[in-house]
Amino acid sequence: MIIDQDKKNMRDTDVLFALILMVASIALIIYSLVISFEAMRVTDCAFYIAPGLPTLLIGFFLLVSAMILLVTARRQGGDLRWLSPKKFLVKFKSKEFWNTVIVFGYLFLYMIVLWERTPLLGIHIPFWLATFIFLNLMMLTFKATKFLNIIIISGITTFLVDFFFRTLARIPLP
Amino acid sequence: MSLLQSFLQISSDFLASSVSFFTLGNLVMMFAAVMVGITFGVLPGLSATIGIALFTGLTYGYSFEKALIILLGVYVGAIYGGSITAILINIPGTGSAAATCLDGYPLAMKGESSNANILARISSFIGTIFGMLIFLFLTPLMTKLALEFTSPEIFWLAIFGILICGSISAPDLPIKGWIAGLIGLLMGMVGQEDIQGWERLTFGVSNLITGIPFVPMTIAFFGIPQIVKSMRSAQFKIEAKKDRVTINIWSLIKKNFFNILRWGTIGIGIGAVPGVGENIAAWVAYDDAKRRHKRKQEFGTGVYEGVMAPETANNAAIGGAIIPLVSLGIPGSPPAAMLLGALMLHGIRPGPLLSIEHPQIIPQFAALLLWASVFLFICGLIITKPMVSILKVSQKILIPIIAVLCVVGVYAYNNNPFHLLLVFVFGVLGYFLNKMEYSSAPLILGLILGNLADSSFRRALFLHHGNLWYLINRPLSFIFFAACVLTILSQTKVMHHVKKMFVKK
Incomplete structure (x- = not known):
């Protein structure tokens, strides 16, 4: 029985996730069998100590759990109708969706693109500059405070983090 | 050695450790750590787990003793700190303070925020001391028992920990807790396995051969989802009223003496269950206080015991959570899991052999818990009111700064940029989960526990030529196996029918 819309949405996503889990666990079972037989062939070991046995069991229990989740979610009204292009477009246009994308985007930019040792840009970006850019982008996008305050807060934070971690804690930051 | 002799030995070691702590450097360090811990506890979204995860990497350059001072200080401080916001603004700073909101905030609304705050502080202090004492005297016994464990016992204990943690901590359906545990187990299998040295689930990525490190993963699964959620949500409003302490604290404590012991015991018991931790302990103690109270219908409207019970239990759970960590190498709570990472970073492998290799470690842990609780009391007194001002700072300013600290914390763990990539990918997964x-x-x-469960399972099978019976034919292994089966059955209709049958009879 459905109690409210939030629960209905939850069960809808449960159905999708259960199906994804089922596919993933079948793939895991196949992978486990492949590496187990490969190990048995190379090392002449028994199946019960083959490296794929634990992952095979996890795959099996994940499959069973996913099936239980699917049945439970279906019984409580979950379905896949929300995946229709029309309903999907509504979610796609929501502010919440875009805010999530923006935060992940900025985290990606800071952690992966601007981090000096990741050769995505091919240029050297010092840690302090990456941090300063990230803080400014986050605060400006989400309108944390006035522009000048954001610059000042970002600057002070960058200095303190760099000083504390690099100088005091002696961590070799890029 | 007789029981009395070992009791006296532990007591004298504990006293020696407590006294040797007393240097200016240690005192300043503990003070700062507890202050930082309280700040982590106060800020919604941050927790003891994230605090310890961030500081684990930072303490790499310090000696083990200094690192332990910092990490235990942060742990104890953060568990207490959550209660400040729970009482003043009805937002639990940490999950373990969620139950404190129920009566703490109504007390604040009645103009009794000072009463609620001092009760929370004293309860947290008593809880930590109680947990510390039980930890001090029970851990050696647990370690002796743990030395009897063979591969099947370790395997079943690991599985039991994941099952019970999944059942209790899943907010929606228990099956989701188990699925999360299975995903974690699978992640624990990534890398070179122990028995044959075979690479599993690395897909040719050399950085994965050593496995997925769990300290960065804590940031990924606890920190990143919270950062994203906080940036989306609206700023909360602070309306803390100023008042004075108007109750006789000591008579209230005297009146609730046995209740406090019971809540402390609940905290320790639940804290000692692998992976469950402070959050659940607080709820169970709150429920216990409510059920036994003469005016149970008044709970939720501002009852003192409604603040005392969860705060005693969640801090007592700290001592409880360290018992299996030190004796078995299995953490009792997520922050204790971070401590496990810190110990390993300093070359110390928790488990039954720990107290043999490092005989001073149990009294040392206990002495630090004692001092941390003393500083909890002092810092709580100083910091409660200024903390409310920090909370007035917009989350839109605080969260980007916290995001920077999380990223630097991951990098500081072992200076590997690949871990940043891992944290980002698993952070996205963590957000959706x-x-x-x-x-x-x-x-x-x-x-x-993934790798430990795997190697114990296959080692047991290897030693007995694949005979599955060996996994359950010893009393201890059978007890753990039965506990696993009961945990699963308790979530099904079968157990419900069995219970009904017994009730009818």
């Missing part, structure tokens, strides 16, 4: 109400606690516990 969190949104679908999959608890991160069983997942992290699965990650920690």
